[in-house]
Amino acid sequence: MRYCRIPIASASRLIPLMVALVAAMVPNGCGSQNGQSAVSSSPSSPSSGGLPPAVPAAEPALLYNGTGASVTDVSAIEGILDTAGIGYQTADSAQLNAMTEPELAGYKLIIIPGGNSITIGESLTAGTTSSIRGAVENYGVHYLGICAGAFFGGYSVYNGVNLTAGVSFNFYVAESEGIAEEPVEISFPNSAPLDVYWQDGPQLSGWGAVVGEFPDGTPAIVEGQSGNGFVIFTGVHPEAPASWWAGMTSTTPLAVDLAYAGTLVQAALNGTRLSHF
Numbered sequence: 450m451r452y453c454r455i456p457i458a459s460a461s462r463l464i465p466l467m468v469a470l471v472a473a474m475v476p477n478g479c480g481s482q483n484g485q486s487a488v489s490s491s492p493s494s495p496s497s498g499g500l501p502p503a504v505p506a507a508e509p510a511l512l513y514n515g516t517g518a519s520v521t522d523v524s525a526i527e528g529i530l531d532t533a534g535i536g537y538q539t540a541d542s543a544q545l546n547a548m549t550e551p552e553l554a555g556y557k558l559i560i561i562p563g564g565n566s567i568t569i570g571e572s573l574t575a576g577t578t579s580s581i582r583g584a585v586e587n588y589g590v591h592y593l594g595i596c597a598g599a600f601f602g603g604y605s606v607y608n609g610v611n612l613t614a615g616v617s618f619n620f621y622v623a624e625s626e627g628i629a630e631e632p633v634e635i636s637f638p639n640s641a642p643l644d645v646y647w648q649d650g651p652q653l654s655g656w657g658a659v660v661g662e663f664p665d666g667t668p669a670i671v672e673g674q675s676g677n678g679f680v681i682f683t684g685v686h687p688e689a690p691a692s693w694w695a696g697m698t699s700t701t702p703l704a705v706d707l708a709y710a711g712t713l714v715q716a717a718l719n720g721t722r723l724s725h726f
């Protein structure tokens with residue numbers, strides 16, 4: 450199902466956002482307002498005594514599909530991974546909570562999809578988010594955060610991973626205009642713009658190199674290092690399937706958006722820096 454619960458007035462109050470549907474399959478909501486930029490604790494640093502060895506994983510990518518993740522976005526990302534020939538395993542909340550930092554370190558890439566970043570954070574333990582951060586910063590695992598996964602990957606009082614050394618993300622401006630979902634034209638430094646599906650996603654000011662920009666010039670896609678790991682955050686959904694676009698008009702063919710989603714996944718997996726402003 451599609452859902453999005455967004456804190457509007459305070460960190461302790463969530464207001465459900467219900468969106469009318471015209472198709473049986475429905476997309477994700479991402480919202481987690483981070484008007485919560487309190488000073489964070491310092492990120493993890495490598496142990497001076499050396500780290501336990503990583504536990505090799507059977508596949509290179511780990512995709513979160515637990516509480517708070519959009520079922521349809523997980524399916525969309527699985528389609529991108531399958532098309533790219535990238536092997537992956539999935540982990541729900543209980544499975545992720547049971548994994549140690551060395552076990553997480555056995556993967557090349559951790560993917561957190563769209564959904565509800567507050568619910569994702571609250572379904573995981575503080576130890577789990579610390580282990581994700583340690584796997585990235587200490588062992589060099591890569592991280593791809595899509596919409597809610599970007600909110601969650603930054604600093605958040607809702608048990609965020611804090612791969613950004615205390616930087617939190619706020620919504621793209623359309624949220625304050627009462628818009629929950631729309632196509633947005635994303636600009637790139639060395640290629641033509643794309644119309645990409647957006648829903649309750651963040652603009653990513655304050656961290657990383659800007660790969661793509663929203664129409665108002667704020668960052669829509671960013672990349673950068675977090676300790677030893679490589680991170681890509683996106684506030685939009687290039688992986689959005691056709692069913693998410695019902696009732697909307699896009700100047701970009703769906704296949705082009707999906708191909709760009711594959712580019713982001715491959716770049717995140719391999720630590721390949723994309724062109725940036």
